[in-house]
Amino acid sequence: MSDNPLDLSFLDPARDPSFDDRVAAIVRDARIAAAPAVVDYLSRWTRPALAAAAVIAVLGGLRLVRQTGTPAVGTTAEILGVPPGLVAIGRSSQTPGVVDLAEALGVEASHVR
């Protein structure tokens, strides 16, 4: 029995008259499918945006340090500007009177009364 190749050219899709249409349909649909998605589009901006944010943060931080000099060292109350008298009252276990509060706030007692 011969083992020569069979002529299968009748099956060749490229000889089909509709071959060009078939290829065109593939290319058309592939272009739609391969079009960049919104997520892909945004992801392209992620790295530059992060870099820009980092630069802005560094520049902003430098400016703050220059303006304020060495950061203040102290308690939270001191940093927040709470009068020392009020801090002492807060630490005390005794109930403060009106006069005590007025003194702590730097108000004349006569104005309170």
Added chain:
Amino acid sequence: MATDTPSDTDLISRALAGDATGFELLVRRHYRTAFSIALAQTASRADAEDACHDAFVRAAERLGECRQPERFAFWLGAIVRNLARNIATRGVLRRAMPLEPQAVVARDDPAKDAEIADLRRRLEAALALLTAVQREVVLLHDLDGWTHADIAAAIGTSEGMSRQHLFNARRRLREALGQNTSMEHST
């Protein structure tokens, strides 16, 4: 010697850059391969064409994942094979129905059209008698001109087994087709 024929790697680069013409050239170059693999799995021309369409579209979506562009045909072949198997599985019920003769687009010579349609129908019926592996080997070798080394790599077998599959496929096809000399290559 310089050649004007762009390589698969060139065409993939062009397609990735959004060049539709580059992708079209890639489709035209590899359609016969894709069709051979798909027809082997589905044993149906219409299903094979659907599988090819879906496979090329999917390949376009994943083109950036093709790590070895010079082996695009193998990469595409794996996509086609998977899709065609799925289509073949879904098509079991449909194939239980009588096969419709393939529509042939009218040409200038109706007698020739009828002859080609008849040959094609008989050939497809004979191919349906083979196993999927035999179909893939004989189609890739005799229709698309693949070597046994490439076929073996594509279907995961040895060159010796590829030759064996080809021999068996041809023998069964000749038995099914009878002594139809019009399908013998004059070598």
